Each structure stands twice: as C-alpha cells, then as structure tokens.
Amino acid sequence: MYRIADVAVVDPRDGTVTPHQDVRIADGRIAGIGATDGPDGDPTTVDGQGRFVVPGFVDMHAHPLNLADPTHELDLMLAFGVTGYRQMSGAPGRARPAVDDRTPRLLATPCSVLTPLNAGKPDTAVAEVRRQAEAGADFIKAALITPEVYLAVQAEADRLGLPVVGHLPAGIDPLAASDAGFRSIEHIGPGLGVLSGCSCHEDHRPPAASPIKAPPFPIPFADKIAERLLRRIVVNPAQLTSPAALDSIRATIDGFDEDKARELARHFAANDTWNCPTLIRIKAQQFCDDPAFAADPDLRYTTAKERKTWTAAAAAFHRKFTEAQRAVFADQFAFQLRMVKILDEEGAPLLAGTDAVGAAWVVAGTSLHDEFDLLADAGLGPVRILRAATHDAARFLRREHEAGTVDVGKEADLVLLDADPTAAVANLHTVSAVVRAGRHHDTGALSALKERATGRRG
Structure with a gap:
C-alpha cells in the first residue's frame, strides 16, 4: 500500500474539488480517501501537495491494436494520461493484450x-x-x-x-x-x-x-x-x-x-x-x-x-x-x-x-x-470535457462501479495534474504523474516513455 498525500480530489461529475486529501492505493484499487495526515517520511508516499487527482483519461475511439507492435503508441497514450481506450477495429481471433499496469487498459473491442x-x-x-x-x-x-x-x-x-x-x-x-x-x-x-x-x-x-x-x-x-x-x-x-x-x-x-x-x-x-x-x-x-x-x-x-x-x-x-x-x-x-x-x-x-x-x-x-x-x-466547459473523458466513458461502458470517479474501491487508474482542471481546459494538459492499476508512474517515468517514442523519429 502507498498513499498520495495532500492532494485535491476532483469529482468529474460536478466539478467538486476536495483539497488536502490522502488517497491510499492497494492491490490496484483505491483503498481509502480521507483528510491528509501530512508528510510522514515514508519513501513510498507520493507528494500530492498543490496537485489535483482525477480519474484516468479514456480515449473512446482509438486503433493502437491495428499495429503488429503497438508498444510505442500505448506508451505515448499512458504518458499523456490515457489509462484506458476503446479499440475501434479488430479481427477474428486476434488476441487481446494481457492486462498490464504499464499500458492503458483495453476496455472494449x-x-x-x-x-x-x-x-x-x-x-x-x-x-x-x-x-x-x-x-x-x-x-x-x-x-x-x-x-x-x-x-x-x-x-x-x-x-x-x-x-x-x-x-x-x-x-x-x-x-x-x-x-x-x-x-x-x-x-x-x-x-x-x-x-x-x-x-x-x-x-x-x-x-x-x-x-x-x-x-x-x-x-x-x-x-x-x-x-x-x-x-x-x-x-x-x-x-x-x-x-x-x-x-x-x-x-x-x-x-x-x-x-x-x-x-x-x-x-x-x-x-x-x-x-x-x-x-x-x-x-x-x-x-x-x-x-x-x-x-x-x-x-x-x-x-x-x-x-x-x-x-x-x-x-x-x-x-x-x-x-x-x-x-x-x-x-x-x-x-x-x-x-x-x-x-x-x-x-x-x-x-x-x-x-x-x-x-x-x-x-x-x-x-x-x-x-x-x-x-x-x-x-x-472544462468540467464537461473532463467528464466526457472519464465518468461518461465509464457510464457508456457500464463500468461506473469500477471506474470514472476517484472513489474507494474503484480501479486505481488516475492522473495527477499540476493545475485545477475545473478552472480551465488548458489545465487538463498539466499531467505530472499517472497511476495505472495502482502502479505509480512519476514525471520521470512519463518523460522516459515520451523519449522512447521520440527515438523512433528516424
């Protein structure tokens, strides 16, 4: 278990922002949310001060699995906060990729x-x-x-x-x-x-x-x-x-x-x-x-x-x-x-x-x-856009019990933003960390994913 300490929790349904919260993560899910206990010196604690946590973004029309090797595309999606996607074309017998906390979640195909x-x-x-x-x-x-x-x-x-x-x-x-x-x-x-x-x-x-x-x-x-x-x-x-x-x-x-x-x-x-x-x-x-x-x-x-x-x-x-x-x-x-x-x-x-x-x-x-x-x-407005990319995607897929809001018991697919996403759409771009199935990808890890994709420029 680890916690994201002193973070503001954003509800995409109505734009409510609850500041100074600790979000505890265990076994790939949100294990607890409550008023922050402050810093504790634990090296596993993620500093959320001044940041905002939202559900992971979902791209509801994508085609990465059309590629024989979609590794780089999936890397880029995760690096920009996309924790799940709806694959919009496929082929009979094509194997679904295994669930992996290093890549976005395949939600439907x-x-x-x-x-x-x-x-x-x-x-x-x-x-x-x-x-x-x-x-x-x-x-x-x-x-x-x-x-x-x-x-x-x-x-x-x-x-x-x-x-x-x-x-x-x-x-x-x-x-x-x-x-x-x-x-x-x-x-x-x-x-x-x-x-x-x-x-x-x-x-x-x-x-x-x-x-x-x-x-x-x-x-x-x-x-x-x-x-x-x-x-x-x-x-x-x-x-x-x-x-x-x-x-x-x-x-x-x-x-x-x-x-x-x-x-x-x-x-x-x-x-x-x-x-x-x-x-x-x-x-x-x-x-x-x-x-x-x-x-x-x-x-x-x-x-x-x-x-x-x-x-x-x-x-x-x-x-x-x-x-x-x-x-x-x-x-x-x-x-x-x-x-x-x-x-x-x-x-x-x-x-x-x-x-x-x-x-x-x-x-x-x-x-x-x-x-x-x-x-x-x-x-x-920014809240409406955030909702379309998070809660409404879960609602469409009939996965509200699993995802779409930052609530206890739901999948720990999250994005940490450096600015308030309810104030301006530009703040949705300030992705500084991503949690995918409970695994924390910090700013350095996301930068590494982008660099790996840039290496294909050739």
Whole structure:
C-alpha cells in the first residue's frame, strides 16, 4: 500500500474539488480517501501537495491494436494520461493484450468492421454479426454499409445483446438510426452524418455510396482485404469526397435549421444515443493541407514513414480540391463544432475520442489533448470535457462501479495534474504523474516513455 498525500480530489461529475486529501492505493484499487495526515517520511508516499487527482483519461475511439507492435503508441497514450481506450477495429481471433499496469487498459473491442465485403447484403451481414458474437466481440462496428443492411445488423445485434456503434450509413435519417438503437455515432457521422438531420434541405442528402463495393459472391479472406483497404482509406477519408457530396454538404449548411438540430439532440438524449465527435480527426481530414499540422511539434513522436504518408495525403488533398471546395470543408467543420455544442446543451451524451492510430496528423496520446481543446472551441466547459473523458466513458461502458470517479474501491487508474482542471481546459494538459492499476508512474517515468517514442523519429 502507498498513499498520495495532500492532494485535491476532483469529482468529474460536478466539478467538486476536495483539497488536502490522502488517497491510499492497494492491490490496484483505491483503498481509502480521507483528510491528509501530512508528510510522514515514508519513501513510498507520493507528494500530492498543490496537485489535483482525477480519474484516468479514456480515449473512446482509438486503433493502437491495428499495429503488429503497438508498444510505442500505448506508451505515448499512458504518458499523456490515457489509462484506458476503446479499440475501434479488430479481427477474428486476434488476441487481446494481457492486462498490464504499464499500458492503458483495453476496455472494449469489436471484431472486423462491417463493410460491403463482409456485410454487403442483409443475410450476409446477419451471419457476420452472429460470427462476431461467437468470437467474443464487445460490440459491432458499422462502416460503409447501406441503411437496409444496417437495420438487419441492428436487429440481430439487439437479439444477441451487442451494441452497434460506428458510422451512420449514408442516406439514413439520424433520427431513425437513433430510434433503431444505434448506440454511439462516431465522427458526427462521418461525412454529412448528423448534420443531414439538421437541415430544411433533407432532399440534399448525398447518395448512399461506398468506396468498397460488395462482391457478387462470398470471397475468402474478405476481412483481411477489407483491413488493407480501410488502412489506405483511413489516412484521410475526406479525400474520397465527390463534387456531388460537396454540393450536398453546402446545401445542408445553407439550410441548417437550429430548431431541427435541437430536436435531434433531444431525441439522442431520450434514446441514450451517444456521440463521440473525434473533432481532431475531423479537423485533420477537412484541413489536411493546413501547414500547422506539418509543423506540429508532436510529430517528433511519429515515425518517418508516418510523416511521409501524412505529408503525401496533405499534398493529394490540396491537389484534388479547389479553394472553393476546401471552403466547404471549413464551413462544415464550423457547423460540426456548433452541433457538438447543441448536443451538449440538449443533454445528448458525449464521449472523448481521437481516431489514433493511422489517421493523418493524429498522434497517439497527444491527440486526446487536442480533442480537449477542440471541445472547448465548440463551447464546452472544462468540467464537461473532463467528464466526457472519464465518468461518461465509464457510464457508456457500464463500468461506473469500477471506474470514472476517484472513489474507494474503484480501479486505481488516475492522473495527477499540476493545475485545477475545473478552472480551465488548458489545465487538463498539466499531467505530472499517472497511476495505472495502482502502479505509480512519476514525471520521470512519463518523460522516459515520451523519449522512447521520440527515438523512433528516424
């Protein structure tokens, strides 16, 4: 057992700060919390004076396990206070990593993402859902499927007790998807997505089209083929936006109806339909050629291969789209920020996520802090942002009894901050120590993790 002495305990549910507390850690859990006893000379005591303890941050949309060796990405996540994550793609039979107090906790994972290759028709999609359930998927992730296929997937997943999350199918009404039971919408869509239900020009929804076409007959190794295709697409999916889709986006923006947006947000709240905006991911897509991304000092944590791929993606984006078309993306992002604020104001639940690893300009670990800043740009306050990254993640995963607050009996996955996170979002960046499954990683240990990642720069 050891204690974190004289620390301020922050409750992310309401922003209450209780100063001068001792937090005792034993066997990977919080064993006790109470008024500080002051210093005692014990070398195992962690000095918390002037610091604030919060639950560990959770990245609710990440892909580190897509890599054959995700060691460095997991190191970076922990170094920046990420103690848990939801893996958003997988493969049948892929082994889950062992629980390790030196890496973030894997909280949930699917099997293969549903695409036209493995879910091109309702009957094949239903069979795939059954197969994934048998393989131990925690949820079903949809991407690039048609509304007809989605409805069949949702019905079968409901029968099997699995949530469906992911990309809203192009052409489906977001309200109808919410009513059907869609559990969490990623990237505010993606594409036009949620905004399509917030316009008086609903007839301008883009046609349902997918960059992956359904084969006329079942093919072997469809999952591996889909993974390779998705890996290329995921660098910057905005690159695939057609002129017709851009016209639809412009028409939707021009016809934006705030009353409809608020009605949709209230519907999400009533149905417990969550949104994981991944604003850093959206911004990196829709402003891919912004020189600020290429100049980001956090690129020191990436490999030469990643930087080369991302630079090429930025150049391709700049070549493909005219200045007027890039202005449509910029206007869309402004409305996506506005939509996040409306979702929050109307009580629709939100999660914090990034879409690291594989997405252009999205660096593991640091990108969650970028997400914090963009949520603040959308108008969310620091306590609300902290809650999205901690307590609300636990609530979504139905793990409130295990995590999400600094309470006795809960998992000792904690972050120590050097400034009050309830006062300003910038203070969420002041990570000076991390406790993962009870193991204390001090400032020096976190710096070593960052240095190890920097060593890959080559």
